[in-house]
Amino acid sequence: xxxxxxxxxxxxxxxxxxxxxxxxxxxxxxxxxxxxxxxxxxxxxxxxxxxxxxxxxxxxxxxxxxxxxxxxxxxxxxxxxxxxxxxxxxxxxxxxxxxxxxxxxxxxxxxxxxxxxxxxxxxxxxxxxxxxxxxxxxxxxxxxxxxxxxxxxxxxxxxxxxxxxxxxxxxxxxxxxxxxxxxxxxxxxxxxxxxxxxxxxxxxxxxxxxxxxxxxxxxxxxxxxxxxxxxxxxxxxxxxxxxxxxxxxxxxxxxxxxxxxxxxxxxxxxxxxxxxxxxxxxxxxxxxxxxxxxxxxxxxxxxxxxxxxxxxxxx
Numbered sequence: 001x002x003x004x005x006x007x008x009x010x011x012x013x014x015x016x017x018x019x020x021x022x023x024x025x026x027x028x029x030x031x032x033x034x035x036x037x038x039x040x041x042x043x044x045x046x047x048x049x050x051x052x053x054x055x056x057x058x059x060x061x062x063x064x065x066x067x068x069x070x071x072x073x074x075x076x077x078x079x080x081x082x083x084x085x086x087x088x089x090x091x092x093x094x095x096x097x098x099x100x101x102x103x104x105x106x107x108x109x110x111x112x113x114x115x116x117x118x119x120x121x122x123x124x125x126x127x128x129x130x131x132x133x134x135x136x137x138x139x140x141x142x143x144x145x146x147x148x149x150x151x152x153x154x155x156x157x158x159x160x161x162x163x164x165x166x167x168x169x170x171x172x173x174x175x176x177x178x179x180x181x182x183x184x185x186x187x188x189x190x191x192x193x194x195x196x197x198x199x200x201x202x203x204x205x206x207x208x209x210x211x212x213x214x215x216x217x218x219x220x221x222x223x224x225x226x227x228x229x230x231x232x233x234x235x236x237x238x239x240x241x242x243x244x245x246x247x248x249x250x251x252x253x254x255x256x257x258x259x260x261x262x263x264x265x266x267x268x269x270x271x272x273x274x275x276x277x278x279x280x281x282x283x284x285x286x287x288x289x290x291x292x293x294x295x296x297x298x299x300x301x302x303x304x305x306x307x308x309x310x311x312x313x314x315x
Contacts, residue, residue, distance in 0.1 A: 018058070024051035025063065026084040033071060105295030108137040112149070113158035116239045116258065117282070118142040122158055129302050136295055144209065144237050149287055155296055157285040160255070161210075170283040171300055174307040176255045178277040180216075181268045185248040196225045196272060203250040204231035207241050216253060218275040225275075255280045282307070 027037040028048065038045040056063050063077035073081055113122045118140065126138050141147060141154065149157055149168065158173075180199075193199055196218055206213050206229075213234070218225040231250055235241055238258065245252045245259075246267055262268035284300055 018055075021051045021055040021058070022080075022084050022087065024048055025055055025080065026088060028052065028064075028071070029073065029077075029081050104135065105133045105293075105298055106135045107295065108139055109295055109299060110139040110141070110153055110155050111158065111299075112141040112143065112147050112152070112154045112156075114144050114160055114238065115142045116242075117158065117160060125303065125306055129299060133295075133298070149285070155286065156299065158282065159285055160282050161280055168285050168287055170285045171304060173282045173284055173303055175279040175281040176257050178253050178280055179256050179259060179263070179273075180251065180253050180271045180275075180277060181245060181259050181263070182251050182271060183246055183248040183268055184266070186250065187269060189248070193271065196227060196275065199227050199251065200229060202229075204229040205241050205244045205250040205252040206231040206234040207238065207252070208234050208236045209238075216277065218272070218277055220275045253277055 024037060024041065027040050028034055031037050031040055034045050034048045034052075038048045041048070052064065059076070059080070061076040062074050063080060065072040065074055111122065111126065119142065123140065126140065130136060130138060141152065146159065147154060147157065159170075190202055193202060199216075214229055216227050216229060218227065229251075233244055233249055235244070238254070241252050242254065242258055242262075244250065245254070246262060251271070259268050259270075263270055284303055286296060286300070
């Protein structure tokens with residue numbers, strides 16, 4: 001049941017006062033009496049009477065024919081009551097639609113993800129999720145750049161690496177170790193590096209989207225080794241780095257899941273496995289922590305559950 005607003009009449013919100021009076025008028029007719037309306041709305045009978053009087057003054061017409069036993073509508077009252085029914089139905093319909101958003105996911109979820117990760121992992125998951133919720137649609141944006149979530153109307157952005165948008169919230173889905181790799185052809189041509197320091201003398205494939213694409217830090221036995229690298233080939237696309245790596249274009253550090261199959265097949269070789277290069281995380285970034293729609297919560301939970309059960313490392 002709809003309830004009255006607590007706004008006072010002198011607060012400048014005239015339409016709210018008018019809506020309150022229309023609600024009182026509706027429940028007077030619906031219940032058949034001032035007393036019945038007062039009980040349904042939880043207000044005093046005198047307040048009901050005042051609302052009706054103010055409504056009649058405002059409309060400059062008599063709305064009710066009142067006797068000690070009966071309560072009837074005038075012609076003007078009948079017109080107004082029919083309009084009240086339409087208003088009440090529209091409000092209740094809107095309320096039902098809002099509740100439905102929280103009970104059963106409907107509408108559209110707009111998801112952004114990097115191209116490679118989106119094609120390999122996110123798109124198949126979305127198709128699986130759509131099978132569970134047939135009334136939910138998806139709009140998927142695959143792009144290696146960080147898209148503006150507000151401008152593009154993105155609900156969830158899947159990001160790999162680092163987070164810089166402090167105004168957004170994020171859930172960590174997974175993390176992978178990073179591996180230094182090269183192709184057998186590259187190592188045969190340029191020789192196997194014997195020390196970490198040798199890496200600075202070799203050709204690298206530069207991934208320009210990294211915060212520091214020309215510097216890598218390796219760790220071993222609590223020691224830190226910073227290496228400055230150089231390369232003639234630079235790209236902002238992770239797939240391009242991977243393809244150039246396989247083709248023998250140079251050295252590169254990549255997330256283990258990106259090079260897993262190539263390492264297993266022998267088309268790539270992992271170098272200096274005794275050194276750590278840190279981990280790279282995958283995050284689901286979203287805009288609102290509060291008033292989050294059920295469809296966003298459900299998909300976030302689905303992603304977390306799925307990636308918790310996966311092993312995307314190269315072993």
